[in-house]
Amino acid sequence: MGISIRAYAKTRGVSHVAVLKATKAGRIPLEADGTIDPAKADAAWQRSTDPGRTKSKPKAPAEKLRPIGEAALGSVRETLKEQGLPAGGNVTFVQARTAHEIAKAHLARLRLQRMKGELVDRARATALVFRLAREERDAWLNWPARVAALIAADLGVEAHAVQKLIETHVRGHLAELAEIRAEFR
Known part of the structure; x- marks a missing residue:
């Protein structure tokens, strides 16, 4: 038997509305009686939460973060390898965000070079x-x-x-x- 949504929200340090949204989105499981198993919910919450949108630093190691979709893995790994960063089997959200920021920096540099007339068609x-x-x-x-x-x-x-x-x-x-x-x- 689990605890109520409000009780779980209190232990998690979030509003009960945030827990309701997470259950409706399927990010944390509900027990058959509508309560929440804190251990299962904590694990699911950690896997499905964007660490960039949390107010505190994630306490779990990078390996426990949510893996990203298969379609983007090749691009992320390639970008990380080009920069000399590790890109192992499971790519985490933090690694994907790093690759995204690297790509944005490359695009900004290319735009600047084009504006300066340094790039050749x-x-x-x-x-x-x-x-x-x-x-x-x-x-x-x-x-x-x-x-x-x-x-x-x-x-x-x-x-x-x-x-x-x-x-x-x-x-x-x-x-x-x-x-x-x-x-x-």
Whole structure:
């Protein structure tokens, strides 16, 4: 047999309305006779209470806090690991809130960098790199025709043969460079 809602509220240090709301929301169980088992209710209250909304610090260790939904666990763990924080099996509400605050700080920093003009648009950067690479390639393709006669004169050989030889080596080198892919992440 348990105690009444008002008695439990008094032992918990909250209003009876808070206990009523918790029972209606299903956060703490009621016994069959409508009373409350204090041990069960305390455990349920601890699991389902947001520690950020309590007036006092939580007395239970972080492992006993309510775990968050499965959909957000991957994102929370990744954010915590990026910051060098522990992200074990069960992610607690405190860890999720920490990850959320980290993400908000990252967004604020990105907005500030964008306003300062420090961020570069990925599409524009890709187009610029592509244009510069094309100009560089075209310059190299035209180079053998410009220097072949000069090299041939220095060596005392036929200019056409020198030009063909240089073009072959330049195209080979450009083919190697074409395998390099720029990725902007």
